[in-house]
Amino acid sequence: MNFYSRKWVRPEDLNANGTLFGGSLLKWIDEEAAIYAIVQLGNERCVTKFYSEINFVSSAWQGDLIEMGLVATHFGRTSLTMSCMVRNMITRKTILTIDKIVFVNLGPDGKPAPHGYTEITYLRDRIPKRTTAPIPRQPITEVIPVQRPEEATSIDIVDPR
Numbered sequence: 001m002n003f004y005s006r007k008w009v010r011p012e013d014l015n016a017n018g019t020l021f022g023g024s025l026l027k028w029i030d031e032e033a034a035i036y037a038i039v040q041l042g043n044e045r046c047v048t049k050f051y052s053e054i055n056f057v058s059s060a061w062q063g064d065l066i067e068m069g070l071v072a073t074h075f076g077r078t079s080l081t082m083s084c085m086v087r088n089m090i091t092r093k094t095i096l097t098i099d100k101i102v103f104v105n106l107g108p109d110g111k112p113a114p115h116g117y118t119e120i121t122y123l124r125d126r127i128p129k130r131t132t133a134p135i136p137r138q139p140i141t142e143v144i145p146v147q148r149p150e151e152a153t154s155i156d157i158v159d160p161r
């Protein structure tokens with residue numbers, strides 16, 4: 001397992017118990033896992049599909065330095081499964097473990113697409129090269145004007161999803 005990112009636990013990341021807020025930690029992990037998937041699958045269009053149970057093994061405290069580790073455990077047809085561990089960088093005490101995080105490789109149509117990889121790369125050989133414009137958002141198909149414009153605080157947009 002490689003520990004790629006380190007974080008310094010700051011006051012804004014604490015919960016009411018004065019320890020690291022689980023939501024902050026999960027947000028960091030999801031971003032780390034997304035970057036890992038992009039590098040492994042050579043595609044910016046990778047999305048989180050599944051998290052197995054998350055074990056908050058021990059707390060981190062303000063001022064602690066922590067590090068996040070990931071390793072790919074299974075290359076599927078369109079998916080990549082990885083496992084995760086977060087630990088204290090100094091003491092090496094485990095803070096969190098997640099057995100399975102699954103990301104899915106999407107094609108240009110937004111549907112699962114085969115990625116073609118079977119093994120971990122430790123190089124930067126698969127990093128996607130952006131040859132076109134950034135991924136566009138889903139088009140807005142219809143804008144409904146509000147009935148009484150003087151009461152409007154925003155425009156109602158129909159989301160086609």
Ligand SMILES: CC(=O)SCCNC(=O)CCNC(=O)[C@H](O)C(C)(C)COP(=O)(O)OP(=O)(O)OC[C@H]1O[C@@H](n2cnc3c(N)ncnc32)[C@H](O)[C@@H]1OP(=O)(O)O
Binds near residue numbers: 050075076112
């Ligand atoms: C980085 C981010 O924050 S992304 C934001 C959060 N994520 C999202 O918004 C994704 C929302 N989800 C989706 O759009 C859809 O579920 C999709 C496109 C990801 C997948 O659609 P599905 O209909 O499940 O696709 P499909 O059944 O073909 O499965 C795709 C892969 O996921 C795997 N998979 C599906 N469900 C699960 C599950 N519950 N657990 C583990 N793996 C799963 C499948 O085994 C398959 O892998 P494989 O091709 O390697 O065998």
